[in-house]
Amino acid sequence: ELKVEQNPLFLSMQEGKNYTIYCNYSTTSDRLYWYRQDPGKSLESLFVLLSNGAVKQEGRLMASLDTKARLSTLHITAAVHDLSATYFCAVDPRSGNTPLVFGKGTRLSVIA
Amino acid sequence: EAGVAQSPRYKIIEKRQSVAFWCNPISGHATLYWYQQILGQGPKLLIQFQNNGVVDDSQLPKDRFSAERLKGVDSTLKIQPAKLEDSAVYLCASSQPGQGNTEAFFGQGTRLTVV
Numbered sequence: 001e002l003k004v005e006q007n008p009l010f011l012s013m014q015e016g017k018n019y020t021i022y023c024n025y026s027t028t029s030d031r032l033y034w035y036r037q038d039p040g041k042s043l044e045s046l047f048v049l050l051s052n053g054a055v056k057q058e059g060r061l062m063a064s065l066d067t068k069a070r071l072s073t074l075h076i077t078a079a080v081h082d083l084s085a086t087y088f089c090a091v092d093p094r095s096g097n098t099p100l101v102f103g104k105g106t107r108l109s110v111i112a
Numbered sequence: 113e114a115g116v117a118q119s120p121r122y123k124i125i126e127k128r129q130s131v132a133f134w135c136n137p138i139s140g141h142a143t144l145y146w147y148q149q150i151l152g153q154g155p156k157l158l159i160q161f162q163n164n165g166v167v168d169d170s171q172l173p174k175d176r177f178s179a180e181r182l183k184g185v186d187s188t189l190k191i192q193p194a195k196l197e198d199s200a201v202y203l204c205a206s207s208q209p210g211q212g213n214t215e216a217f218f219g220q221g222t223r224l225t226v227v
Contacts, residue, residue: 004154031214033215033216035218040223041220042203042218042219042220042221043155043203043205043218045215045217048215088154088155090154092214098160098168099145099157099160099168100157100216101157102154102155102156103154104152104153104154105152105153105154
């Protein structure tokens with residue numbers, strides 16, 4: 001059974017600082033997704049990583065995937081308050097049209 | 113492009129009552145998922161449909177939960193009878209099957225409170 005672990009689960013960071021969220025998973029996969037969820041809202045897709053070494057960047061967020069290490073990172077650069085949300089990584093366990101397995105999420109709070 | 117539509121947005125019921133949720137996926141998406149998200153946790157799959165057939169319902173509590181997608185488009189999820197631990201957000205998602213990007217798109221969810 002695929003396990004997806006995120007850390008940290010809670011993160012409070014100051015505006016302007018950098019930080020990285022980690023997502024480890026237990027079985028081979030080359031498809032990983034990052035989602036953002038605001039309180040009371042649904043999941044918004046951030047990044048789709050489909051191969052080893054994939055790197056995607058959007059604004060202050062950058063995601064990468066290392067399939068050999070079974071690790072993805074979400075790096076936050078110069079955090080701003082608007083980034084406060086819960087971030088989930090999700091892994092496709094059989095690499096194609098199979099249900100995503102989600103981590104528990106990282107609740108990020110950016111403070112002034 | 114319209115997104116995944118769900119209704120109702122909120123529902124409060126007493127334990128042992130029944131409830132139903134509705135989902136309309138993105139047009140053309142053959143795959144439909146129902147996920148349960150308990151407060152403070154990540155979404156957990158309940159059931160996956162491909163067109164009108166069930167692909168994976170291994171985590172669906174079949175003694176009380178049922179789901180159908182009769183015409184391969186809309187889907188309903190039913191709980192009967194509800195328990196307190198069923199309080200959660202029920203998310204519907206859809207995707208287009210294939211070998212490339214099979215990203216799932218989520219609806220806004222139905223927040224269920226069982227009292």
